[in-house]
Amino acid sequence: MNTIKILWVDDEIDLLKPHIIFLKKKNYNVFTCKSGTEALDMLDEENFDIVFLDENMPGLTGLETLHEIKEKKDSLPVVMITKSEEEYIMEEAIGNKIADYLIKPVNPNQILLSLKKNLDHSRLVSEKTTSNYQQEFRKIAMDLAMVNSYEEWIDLYQKLIYWEIQLEDIEDAGMFEILESQKNEANIQFGKFIDKNYANWFKPKTESPIMSHTLFREKIVPEISKEQPTLLVVVDNLRYDQWKVFEPIINNFFKKDKEEAFFSILPTATQYARNAIFSGLMPSDMEKLFPNYWKNDTDEGGKNLHEEDFLNSQMKRLGLNHFNYEYYKITNLKNGKKLAENFKSLKDNDLSVVVYNFVDMLSHSKTEMEVVKELASNDKAYRSLTLSWFKNSPLLEMIQQAQQLGFKLILTTDHGTINVKNPSKVVGDKDTSLNLRYKTGRSLSYDAKDVLEAKNPHELHLPAINMSSSFIFAKGDSFFAYPNNYNHYVSYFRNTYQHGGVSLEEMIIPFVVFNPK
Structure with a gap:
């Protein structure tokens, strides 16, 4: 009744x-x-x-x-x-x-x-969504068995994100579990694909995707002009699914011209991937050409203090010094509000670059703060938290002002992040790097099935700290744990968001261009 x-x-x-x-x-x-x-x-x-x-x-x-x-x-x-x-x-x-x-x-x-x-809307939508995903499930499973190029991996990952967002509000937990298992299987296959193909992407005459070090030259430079100011926003650590949930807000102010995915370099960590965007170089070249700017994992001091210097050198190298440009890095709310208040002054620049660190701070603070850990206990909650932040952030104020002032808007990121669940034991010496998703150092001992190995870092255009150092990258949702105090360490870091390794979430990331409405 x-x-x-x-x-x-x-x-x-x-x-x-x-x-x-x-x-x-x-x-x-x-x-x-x-x-x-x-x-x-x-x-x-x-x-x-x-x-x-x-x-x-x-x-x-x-x-x-x-x-x-x-x-x-x-x-x-x-x-x-x-x-x-x-x-x-x-x-x-x-x-x-x-x-x-x-x-x-x-x-x-x-x-x-x-x-x-x-x-009845939610019930009807839920039934229709479940039915549509059931039909699509078989196709995704078949695609997973066949996928063999970086373009196909981008398509497959975007499909999985689409269904994840569609299914997140329905009551059928069973369907969501099926999708989760498909994502896990996709990451296993993706790890194998990267293992087999990543090093080849740096060889001459090999078809390779746009990556961190080629993004600026290939995708950003063609968008800069004297006729219209451009705002380039690099939101640190922004996953593709997080971008999709706040896209509708930006669509209120801007028309999307293009949306493409590109690949973060390995390690998918800020000091490597973001420096690569601004320098237009791989890490081994940064170390060689700019020893004063580049710092390895074991060096003291901040690892991203010279993005503006790297940008200056790249603009000069590409013959773009006739453009007026400025670089800003926002690391806290106070800085963000200050830039939003003075945003009108950017209208005389041809290019204004804003690096926004919030998402990175959120994912790291999640490890440190129990409150944030509870608020972002899974991907759905993590998306929701990011959306809530974006709606109330000075970044949105800047985007609204950019629309009023007629800016072109480019939105991108340096790498994504993954919720880690499976510990993988690793042993290294005291100089081994500390990141949970990649390690570099000498005499590393590890479980080979969980990692992508780079015994010769130069093959991946990475610096070797010494003659015998290598890199390992965690695949899927693994994270590295030392045998000492293992249980405490594992319970502390399990189900936190980390980056630096090999996964769809960390490596396939958005590049989007908008024009004002």
Whole structure:
């Protein structure tokens, strides 16, 4: 028996008897009244699931009643019914968060459709989404067995993200588990693909994807011009799925011109990948050509203190010194607010580069802070936390101002991050690097099945700290743990977000270009 309670407010309610009889036959419980004042009194006494509200009534108008209803019960769906098609009424009603808008005369089926859309919507969407994913599941499984190029891996990963976001709000936990197992299988196969192909991407005459060190030259430079200022935002540690959940907010201000994925270099860590973007060089070349700027893992001091210097040298090398450009790094809220307040001064630059460190700080602080660990306990929560931050950040203020000032907007990142679950034992000497997803040092002992090995770092264009040092990169959702104090270490770091290794989440990342609306 359907117990849905409808309140129908219309000063000519007697003319709607056929509609009300129709709904009662469908087991809806319909209450009626003839004025806005009466409706507000009834809402104080009863809990209704939905309100149908006539716009043109004597006394309190429909819009005035709507405003009062929303003040009392903001989440109660209200369907506005009106004879008028005047734009200001529609805009006012939509601005007050109506659930639907119907033009008189309405027929019973329109009313039924509106009820289903607003009250059965989540169930219907859930059923449809589950059914569609079940069909797509087999295709993804077949693709997984066949995928053999970096383009195919990008397509497959984007499909998995699409379904992950589609399925996250449905009640069917079983479906989500199936998707999770598909993601895990995809990362196992992706690890094998990178193991086999990554080193070849640096060889001459080999088809290779756009990567960190080629991104600026190949993708960013063609977008810079004297005719329109460009804002380049590099959000540190931004996964592809996180980008997809705040894309709709940016779409309010900008039209998307292009969206492409590119590959972070290994290690997928800030000092390697982000320095590679700004220098246009691989780490071994940075070390050789700029020994004053480059720091290895075991060196003292900050590893990303010279991005602006690297950018200057790349602009000069590419013959781009005729462009006016500035570089800003935002590492805390105070810096972000200050840049947002002074954003208008950037309009005279041809290129303004803003590195925004928040997501990186969030994922690292998750390891340190129990509160954040609880808030971002899984990928769905991590996306939600990122979205909440973005909606309230100075970065969004800058993007809004960039639209008003006619900027082109480029949004990208240096690498992604993965929720680590499986510890993998590693042994090294006291100079071994500390990152949980990659290690570099001498005499490393490890479980070969969990890692991509680079016994000769120069093959991957990485610096060798000494003659016998090598690199290892954790695959999938593994993380490295030392045998000493193993259980404490594992429980502390398991289910935290880390980066530096080989996974779809860390390596396949977004590059998006927008023009202002």
